[in-house]
Amino acid sequence: MRYRTLGRTGFSVSDIAHGLWGMGSWSDSDDRQSAEALQSATDLGCNFFDSAWAYGDGRSDRLLGAHLKKNAGKQLFAASKVPPLNRRWPARSSYKYADVFPKTHVLATADSICEALQQPVIDLLQFHVWDDSWANEPEFRETVELLKSSGRVRAFGISLNRWEPANGIAAIRTGLVDTVQVIYNIFDQAPEDELFPACREHNVGVIARVPLDEGSLGGKLTPQTTFPAGDWRANYFNPANLHATLSRVERVKSSLPEGMTLPEMALRFILSNLVVSTAIIGMRKQEHVRANIAASDAGPIKAALLAELKHHRWDRVPDAKTA
Ligand SMILES: NC(=O)c1ccc[n+]([C@@H]2O[C@H](COP(=O)([O-])OP(=O)(O)OC[C@H]3O[C@@H](n4cnc5c(N)ncnc54)[C@H](OP(=O)(O)O)[C@@H]3O)[C@@H](O)[C@H]2O)c1
Numbered sequence: 201m202r203y204r205t206l207g208r209t210g211f212s213v214s215d216i217a218h219g220l221w222g223m224g225s226w227s228d229s230d231d232r233q234s235a236e237a238l239q240s241a242t243d244l245g246c247n248f249f250d251s252a253w254a255y256g257d258g259r260s261d262r263l264l265g266a267h268l269k270k271n272a273g274k275q276l277f278a279a280s281k282v283p284p285l286n287r288r289w290p291a292r293s294s295y296k297y298a299d300v301f302p303k304t305h306v307l308a309t310a311d312s313i314c315e316a317l318q319q320p321v322i323d324l325l326q327f328h329v330w331d332d333s334w335a336n337e338p339e340f341r342e343t344v345e346l347l348k349s350s351g352r353v354r355a356f357g358i359s360l361n362r363w364e365p366a367n368g369i370a371a372i373r374t375g376l377v378d379t380v381q382v383i384y385n386i387f388d389q390a391p392e393d394e395l396f397p398a399c400r401e402h403n404v405g406v407i408a409r410v411p412l413d414e415g416s417l418g419g420k421l422t423p424q425t426t427f428p429a430g431d432w433r434a435n436y437f438n439p440a441n442l443h444a445t446l447s448r449v450e451r452v453k454s455s456l457p458e459g460m461t462l463p464e465m466a467l468r469f470i471l472s473n474l475v476v477s478t479a480i481i482g483m484r485k486q487e488h489v490r491a492n493i494a495a496s497d498a499g500p501i502k503a504a505l506l507a508e509l510k511h512h513r514w515d516r517v518p519d520a521k522t523a
Contacts, residue, residue, distance in 0.1 A: 201245030201496050206477045207405025209355040209378050211277050211323065215471055216496040217248035219409065219480035223263055224255025227431040229484065231263060237484050238267045242276065244493045250381070250407065250480040252281035252328055253309055253316075261316035269318050278317050279324035279407075281359055282309045290361035290518065291329035297337040301327055306343050310352045326357040326381060335370035344376045357381060357407070363516050365391040369398045379405035384476065385413050386452055386469050387514040396475045408470050408479040412463060416445045417452070418488075419462035435521040448514060455508050463488075464495045469509050472500035 203212045218241050223234040238249070249267075251260040261280055268276055284291065284300045291300065306327075313322055325347060334340055347353045357379030360368045365384075371377050380399060384391045385408070399406050412418045414436055423446060427434040437445070449462070456465055470479045483489050500506075 201493060202499065203247075204477045205405075206248075206277075206324075206355075206407075207379055207399070208403040209324065209405055211248075211355070211405075213248040213277055213478045214246045214496065215476075215478050216246060216467065216493050217250065217407075217478045217480045218246055219482045220249060220251040220260035220264060221255050222482040222484055224251070224260030225432065227428045234263055234484055235267065237486060237489050238263070239270070240486055240489045241483070241493065242267070242271055242274065244489070245496075246489075246493060247275060248277045248279065248478050248480070250279045250409070252283070252326075253313055254281065254283040254328060258312065258316045261313050265316050265318040277323045278319065279326060279357070280313045280317065280322060281326045281328040282306050282313075283328050289329055290364070291331040293331050293333040295331070297334040297339060300329070300334075301340070301343065303339055303343045303346065307346070307350075307352070310347060314352065321351055322353045324355045324357055324379060325353040326359045326379070328359050330358040330360055330368055330371060332367050332370035335374050341374065341376060355379060357405070359409070360395075362518050363388065363390070364518075365395040366393070369394060372398050372402050372404050375402070377402075377404060379407055379477075381407040381409050381480075383410045384408040384470060384473075384479075385411050385417060386466055386509055386512050387413055387417075387448065388516070389510065389513040390515055392473070396473070400475050405477045406475055408476045411470050411479045411481050412466055413445065415482075416449050417462060417466040419449065419453070421446060421449075438521050441521070448512065452509075452512050455505065455512070457505060461491070463491060464498065465501065465505075465509075467492060467495035468498055468501045469506065471496070472506050 206213045251264045285305045355378040359381040382391050
């Protein structure tokens with residue numbers, strides 16, 4: 201496992217890290233399987249875990265808390281997120297800041313997360329949605345400063361809306377944001393345009409999320425794949441998007457060098473960008489943990505392959521289902 205510095209937090213984090221969304225909120229999650237996946241990842245050197253209160257109303261935070269307790273003495277970093285009070289994803293500029301992240305809501309949720317994590321302080325607390333129209337709200341500044349001065353958090357970050365990577369740059373410029381979490385993968389390359397230069401300039405840590413495009417770049421989805429009603433993936437991989445995605449996945453596969461798997465290429469594409477501090481992957485199966493962590497050891501891909509993969513960029517606009 202290789203490690204990178206998470207921007208100005210100074211945390212030395214594994215470049216392949218664990219995302220816990222599926223463990224908290226997806227229909228086929230099993231706590232025992234999840235705990236085993238977290239342990240395997242940790243045993244193989246993964247030290248950064250991304251959770252959120254919204255992933256099962258504290259379920260993934262509690263799973264992570266139990267994991268941290270079991271591994272007390274190891275340097276592991278726990279990240280979680282405060283959900284918007286209005287429970288609306290994604291954020292919109294028409295929402296008033298005071299209806300989304302009022303101070304009382306943020307502090308109370310931070311306390312609930314601390315309790316679930318069984319930690320006196322949260323390494324990284326993120327806002328789960330963001331809109332840059334809020335960047336200069338006095339209550340935003342006051343809240344972030346209070347989160348830190350009260351000892352609740354070590355670092356603060358924002359998680360950017362799907363396919364809106366530039367909608368966070370004003371927040372970065374306030375100096376209040378230590379990390380951003382953004383969708384970045386072979387398809388979603390737009391963060392390279394404006395967001396990554398801003399992160400580099402302000403030494404903001406970059407957490408690349410959805411590295412496998414919710415699983416399509418794992419290569420196991422087929423035109424027949426369905427998800428149970430109520431599972432978010434049933435919306436995201438609706439027949440139209442599944443069809444469009446799978447034909448692009450087929451094209452990506454044509455770039456695969458001999459001996460390299462699709463998920464390996466997808467992860468090593470991300471790791472080839474040195475502005476990325478870590479890629480958080482949803483992985484509940486042991487075989488996925490092992491394969492993904494091996495991608496860290498293999499490191500960046502060759503320049504020629506990287507150049508070829510740039511052609512698979514797919515700029516998308518969220519609709520009601522994929523947002
Ligand atoms: N708004 C936000 O802040 C936000 C939104 C989305 C995601 N996130 C964060 O980002 C993390 C990652 O995103 P994600 O989990 O949604 O999507 P992802 O990492 O792109 O894909 C996860 C899917 O890929 C599968 N997979 C993992 N490794 C694989 C491999 N080697 N081969 C084939 N399939 C593989 C997983 O299967 P198994 O799980 O069955 O192993 C799972 O179905 C989340 O867990 C969460 O922490 C944050």
